[in-house]
Amino acid sequence: MQMTRLKRIWPLVAVIAGITFPATGQDGQAGQGTERFEPPASLAARPAVDETQVQSDPDTGVSQRVTAEQAAAELAKREKLNREQAEFAARQLAENKAAQDAFEQAKREREATIARQQAEHRAEVERLEREHAAAMEQWRADVAACEGGDRSRCASPDTPN
Numbered sequence: 207m208q209m210t211r212l213k214r215i216w217p218l219v220a221v222i223a224g225i226t227f228p229a230t231g232q233d234g235q236a237g238q239g240t241e242r243f244e245p246p247a248s249l250a251a252r253p254a255v256d257e258t259q260v261q262s263d264p265d266t267g268v269s270q271r272v273t274a275e276q277a278a279a280e281l282a283k284r285e286k287l288n289r290e291q292a293e294f295a296a297r298q299l300a301e302n303k304a305a306q307d308a309f310e311q312a313k314r315e316r317e318a319t320i321a322r323q324q325a326e327h328r329a330e331v332e333r334l335e336r337e338h339a340a341a342m343e344q345w346r347a348d349v350a351a352c353e354g355g356d357r358s359r360c361a362s363p364d365t366p367n
């Protein structure tokens with residue numbers, strides 16, 4: 207589509223170019239070459255544009271001269287934002303450290319609780335083993351006495367096994 211459009215307007219472009227920029231020899235100035243013009247004095251007196259101070263507007267693409275006040279305001283704004291970001295980062299690091307310390311403390315407390323519970327469990331198991339060993343020793347003695355003729359140590363039919 208683009209090529210078709212160019213083919214249609216090309217004759218018009220050629221005519222306009224011929225009118226605006228006549229070929230050498232058509233206007234009686236053959237052989238003189240390109241004529242150069244000096245800029246007006248008002249433009250020549252202007253200082254050259256410092257390209258470091260020209261910014262492009264992101265919305266329009268137009269270059270804009272940055273004034274000293276604008277540059278100072280932007281610098282102050284950037285420094286403020288950097289300071290806020292640094293404060294936020296410091297606060298976040300402090301919160302992370304506090305959370306890590308709390309986690310480590312909870313972990314130590316949990317490990318201590320587990321160790322205490324394990325010690326209590328071992329003590330209970332040992333107590334039960336001692337009681338069981340004593341009960342078994344008593345039972346074996348009762349069985350031996352009963353088999354030896356001491357009927358008072360024999361289990362009665364009402365006694366559960």
